[in-house]
Structure formats: C-alpha cells, structure tokens
Amino acid sequence: AQKITQTQPGMFVQEKEAVTLDCTYDTSDQSYGLFWYKQPSSGEMIFLIYQGSYDEQNATEGRYSLNFQKARKSANLVISASQLGDSAMYFCAMREGWGDYKLSFGAGTTVTVRA
Amino acid sequence: DTGVSQDPRHKITKRGQNVTFRCDPISEHNRLYWYRQTLGQGPEFLTYFQNEAQLEKSRLLSDRFSAERPKGSFSTLEIQRTEQGDSAMYLCASSSAPGTASSYEQYFGPGTRLTVT
Numbered sequence: 369a370q371k372i373t374q375t376q377p378g379m380f381v382q383e384k385e386a387v388t389l390d391c392t393y394d395t396s397d398q399s400y401g402l403f404w405y406k407q408p409s410s411g412e413m414i415f416l417i418y419q420g421s422y423d424e425q426n427a428t429e430g431r432y433s434l435n436f437q438k439a440r441k442s443a444n445l446v447i448s449a450s451q452l453g454d455s456a457m458y459f460c461a462m463r464e465g466w467g468d469y470k471l472s473f474g475a476g477t478t479v480t481v482r483a
Numbered sequence: 484d485t486g487v488s489q490d491p492r493h494k495i496t497k498r499g500q501n502v503t504f505r506c507d508p509i510s511e512h513n514r515l516y517w518y519r520q521t522l523g524q525g526p527e528f529l530t531y532f533q534n535e536a537q538l539e540k541s542r543l544l545s546d547r548f549s550a551e552r553p554k555g556s557f558s559t560l561e562i563q564r565t566e567q568g569d570s571a572m573y574l575c576a577s578s579s580a581p582g583t584a585s586s587y588e589q590y591f592g593p594g595t596r597l598t599v600t
Contacts, residue, residue, distance in 0.1 A: 372525075401587050411572065413526070413591035420587075459525050467581045470516060470539065471589065473525030 371395065372460050372474035380480050381450045388435070389445040389477050391460030397421075402443040403461040403471065404434065406454075413459075419443060450481045487592035489575050495598045496565055503561045504595045508577030515558050516589060517550055518574040519543065526574055532558060533580075565599045572596050 373392045381387040393402065404416040419427045419434045427434040435444040447454055457478050461471040488507045496502050508515045513534050518526035529548070530540045534555035544550075547565075552558040562569055573596075576589040 403587075405591075410593075411596075412593050413574065413576075415588055415590070418587060461525070463587060468539075469514065469578055469581065469587055469589065470528045470531055471518075471526070472528070475523075476525050 370474075371464075371472040372462055374460055374474035374477050376477045377475075378478040378480070380482060381447075381454075383452060383481055383483050384449055386446060386448045387450055387479060389447070389458050389460075389479070391443045391445065391474060393441050393443060393460075393462050395441075395462065395464050397464040399466050400462055400464045402434070402436070403463075404432070404443075404445045405459045405461060405473075407457040407459060407476070409456070416458075417445065447479075450479075452481050452483060455479060455481045487575055487577055487590050489573075489592040489595050491595055492593060493596050493598075495600065498565060498567060498599055500565055501561065501563045502565060502597065503559055504573055504575075504597075505557055505559050506575030506592060507557045508575070509590055510556075511579065512577035512590070513555065513580045514578045515552055516576040516578075517558070517560055518576065520572040520574055520594070521570075529560075562597075565597075567599045570597055570599045 400421045402419045406414045417429045417432045431448045433446045457476045459476045460474045490505045516531040517529040520526040532552040547563045550560045572594045574594045575592045578589045
C-alpha cells in the first residue's frame with residue numbers, strides 16, 4: 369500500500385496568493401515524522417518543514433506551514449504569499465518508528481506560480 | 484560546510500557496462516542514505532549506512548547493486564551489468580546520529596543522473 373499519497377499532480381497559483389498542497393499518509397507506528405521537500409528544475413532536494421507525530425502545534429517555517437490533522441492522517445503544506453521562485457516540484461515524505469530515518473516519498477505535486 | 488556532494492553529476496553508459504557513483508556526506512554526519520528517483524516520481528529508498536555498517540537494503544536493490552562505505556565517510560554505489568531500467572537520478576543524503584538535534588533532517592546531494600543506452 370502507498371505510504372504517502374499526493375493527489376494533485378499539478379497546480380497553478382497566482383503570485384502573492386496562498387496555495388495548499390495535499391498529503392495523506394498511512395502508518396501503524398505511533399512515532400513518525402512528516403516532511404516536505406522542494407525540488408526545483410535543477411534537481412536538488414531542499415528541506416522545507418518537519419512535523420513530528422507527537423508535536424502538538426503545527427510546524428511553521430517562514431512562508432511554509434504544515435496543517436497536521438492526525439486523526440485524518442493528513443499533512444498538508446501551505447505556502448503563503450507565493451513567489452515566482454516557488455515554482456517547483458513538492459514532495460511529502462514520512463519516516464516511521466524510532467531511530468529509523470529512511471524516508472518514503474509521495475509522487476509529488478508540481479507548482480507553477482504565475483505573475 | 485560544503486554540503487553533500489556527488490560525483491559524477493551525469494553518466495551515460497551502454498547496457499551491460501558497470502558504473503560506480505560516489506557520495507561525500509556532510510563531514511559530521513554518520514548516517515548516509517541512497518535513493519533512486521525515476522522521471523516524474525518521488526525518490527525511492529535503496530539503502531542506508533550508519534558509519535560503515537549497512538543497516539538496511541530495499542528490495543529494489545537487486546544483486547546487481549552494491550553499496551559500500553568503507554571508512555564511514557564517503558560511500559560508493561555500484562551497478563553491474565546496467566539495464567535500461569536503471570536509468571534514473573541517484574540521490575545521496577546524510578543526517579546526524581539519532582538523538583542529536585535535527586537528526587531526522589536529511590540533507591540531499593545534487594544527484595547523479597544515469598542514462599543507460
């Protein structure tokens with residue numbers, strides 16, 4: 369079964385608007401972590417934000433925030449005030465268990481920011 | 484701190500040839516991971532090391548694949564008898580030891596893009 373599901377293959381957003389990228393996950397572990405990475409056309413994976421399963425508050429990093437809904441097993445990324453440089457592929461990923469940090473990735477969502 | 488580096492960045496090879504990729508992690512990181520990413524997909528885990536010990540291998544890692552990290556620093560990934568299905572981006576990542584601050588965060592290298600003709 370897919371551990372990470374990203375249902376939006378591509379999205380367009382107007383510059384300065386906010387965009388929400390969906391991510392649902394599947395795990396039976398109590399301890400897990402959720403990540404979002406950005407991959408521009410140049411190919412490097414850039415870490416954006418992390419949410420641990422025991423964190424009570426939603427994670428925020430600058431213009432990025434993670435909307436963590438544990439009961440629904442969702443971890444959506446919100447990018448506020450979109451910029452042209454935000455155009456990229458975005459991946460949701462998960463680590464499971466204690467001490468095991470290998471990541472399972474979703475298929476990604478392509479975001480295109482329009483001027 | 485120069486980040487994670489990978490060499491080469493691009494490799495074109497003919498089917499049946501052997502190829503070897505190198506990854507240099509961030510110097511103080513003791514965990515090193517290899518992932519494979521095919522076009523339009525997310526990365527898939529291949530294997531990881533803690534220091535020089537290879538702790539886990541994915542079922543994706545067939546017998547033609549072997550990875551080493553002989554001194555707990557750089558790592559190599561070798562593919563023998565390459566097939567066209569091996570064409571992909573091979574990504575390396577590193578992280579600090581579990582229990583240390585931000586140990587969950589993996590820093591990725593730029594990747595090696597392999598094309599098998």
